[in-house]
Amino acid sequence: MTRPVLLSALLLAGLAAAGGSDAWAQSNGGARALAPGVKVEVAPAPGSGSAPAAGKVDETALRYYARIGDGERMEAEIARLRALDPGWEPPKDLFAPQPTAAGVDETPFWTLVSAGKVAEARAAIAEQRRKSPSWQPSDKLIQELDLAESAGRIRSASDTKRWQEVVDAAAAQPEAVACNRLDNAWRLAEAYAELKQTDRAFDTYKTIVTTCPKAKERRDTIFKASRHLSPERLRELSALGATANPATGEDYSAVRSAEAELETGRLLERLGNAKPGALSAGDLSRVQGIVRDKQDADGAIALGWYFQKQKNFAEAQSWFTQANEWTPSDKAAEGLVLAYNGLGDKAQARAAAAPWKGKSSRIDQALKAVDPPRGPSGPGGGRTAPQGPSELDRALARHDFAACISIIRGTIARSGPTAALLQQRGWCLLELKRPSEAEAAFAEAQTLAAREPAPAPAKGGASATGAAAGKAGSRSPAASGLPQTATPAQENAYGQAIARLATGDVTGLTRDLPRANLTPTQRAEIRASLMATEAGRALEDKRYNDVLRLLDARKELEPEPRNLGIVRGWALYNLMRYDEAYVQFKSIDDRLSTEESREGLSTAWKTIYHDW
DSSP, X not given: OOOOOOHHHHHHHHHHHTTOOHHHHHOOOOOOOOSSSOOOOOOOXXXXXXXXXXXXXXXXXXXXXXXXXXXXXXXXXXXXXXXXXXXXXXXXXXXXOOOOGGGOOOHHHHHHHHTTOHHHHHHHHHHHHHHOTXXXXXXXXXXXXXXHHHHHHHHHHHHTTOHHHHHHHHHHOXXXXXXXXXXXXXXXXXXXXXXXXXXXXXXXXXXHHHHOOXXXXXHHHHHHHTTTXXXXXXXXXXXXXXXXXXXXXXOTHHHHHHHHHHHHHHHHHHHHHOOTTOSOHHHXXXXXXXXXXXXXXXXXXXXXXXXXXXXXXXXXXXXXXXHXXXXXXXXXXXXXXXXXXXXXXXXXXXXXXXXXTTTOHHHHHHHHXXXXXXXXXXXXXXXXXXXSOOHHHHHHHTTOHHHHHHHHHHHHHHHOOXXXXXXXXXXXXXXXXXXXXXXXHHHXXXXXXXXXXXXXXXXXXXXXXXXXXXXXXXXSHHHHTOOOOOOHHHHHHHHHHHHHHHHTOHHHHXXXXXXXXXXXXXXXXXXXXXXXXXXXXXXXXXXXXXXXXXXXXXXXXXXXOHXXXXXXXXXXXXXXXXHHHHHHHHHHHHHSOOHHHHHHHHHHHHHHTTOO
16 A cells, blocks of 8 residues: 655654654654545654554553544544554453553543643643642653644634744644644645635645545535535546545545536636637536536526526526526526526416516516516606516616616716615615615605505505505515505515615614514514524624524524525534534535535534534
8 A cells, every 4th residue: 555645744844844853854644544534644743743663562552542432533543542553453452441550540631632622731730740740641642632723723723824934833733733723724725725825725725635434524615625625636636536546435436526516617607707619518517517416406507597698598597487486485486587588488477476476575576577667657647668678677687787777876966766666776786785775765666666656556446555555454465365466655665674684783673663664574584584684693692592582483484595504503512512503404415515514524523523
């Protein structure tokens, strides 16, 4: 078996190139991939501690792990000791109680070290030595304390972006960046990248994916490296990770699939920003194949909008339909409505909108492109219906919200404002992340709507005005089982509420919500949004039980979206409900793996298995 390259060797090479010490340049550490648990230990560098004499190894840590039942660390320690002394075998009395030197039981110190309480462990050792002057802690305990301190320095420097200190701390204690402390190795690679030492960053990632045998850790390393390496170097890294030093029982296809997922993400990102025809036929074909294979509804929606912008409405309709079949959503239905409208099939557009009409603001908005609000009075005093899609309809169908603002401005300059135009301006301003202007537009639309003639009553004599809706009482659409159609006044009030939410006016909006003129569905949407915002604030304030309470209440109003699922996972994690947090992050990551879901999954997993 080929002996793997060491992280420590990379550090030595980096220091030598930078004029490091002779001691480092002369060091030749060794490592070995271990299983289960994928533990790699690096031999101590000169001056960092003494190795045990031949034929004699320090079994202190091994016996501690056996005593507390930590099977993964116990197996890793067995493999490490065998690497130091190939003739050594685990003692037959491994699980039997053992006396310790001078009658001192080191278990409390190991417990503190395992919990990351290094300062407390050193203080406890010092106190024990005061009580028992002849006692000396085991070499292994001191070594573990040194390693834990070094790992802490690396994490602290990394968290505060002191990148050179990360490199220096890792160089002083190479064992702290071995495979059994993978997070530190990732931080070292990130430090090199931030210091613009891309080759050393690549070499560090390369060492990880060729020496750490567990497929999951290699896969996660590919994702970590994607932040700092070019696609070409990432492909090289993936190829190495999928083939180098394979370990029995590990499936490395996940390593190659990681690179494919990243490539898909890059292509989908390009799709979202691409001008018509900007993607090559090969790239387009590749992303279509990947989206079909994974039945990725979000990818299908992205493809739909790509073709919609090209006015290839038939192809757009096909992808939006596919997305809606895989995972029905108002986002997929919105695209379907606008694609059918582009094809001139208004009946199909209305049918696609029907399941969401009155329940989704984006669908209600899309329907305005299918059946635009009536314009100003014609020459004879009657209302004139638009003939075909207007310039504004076409801009909305393209999701060109800057053009929407420009067109409305020009229309108002020529013909004067209408409530419908100002309301549409409010929605486009919201899409452009200009909520304060949007709130003003909705307020102006509300004022103007009050002065405009009321629309004709609907069939059956039911008025569509806000006043009639207010008098309906228990005969509201929700109570009668009829579709909930918002009046112009309710639509403007809803737009104002969304804008206030976007500006952060949570307190004021919460106060005013009971009196707001909204449909039950609109009110529920705003309440759900308020609870989501409050849950985010509770997470920031470390009120983790409040986070769960708010999210549970919100789930009674609406299904929980992905981003709030991540918030739920972190609340569970911080309440030390690690198994539940792991299940939560895994369920999200299994549906679609992203950097956020992978970070939560990895952190929960490492905490559960003490694999820091």
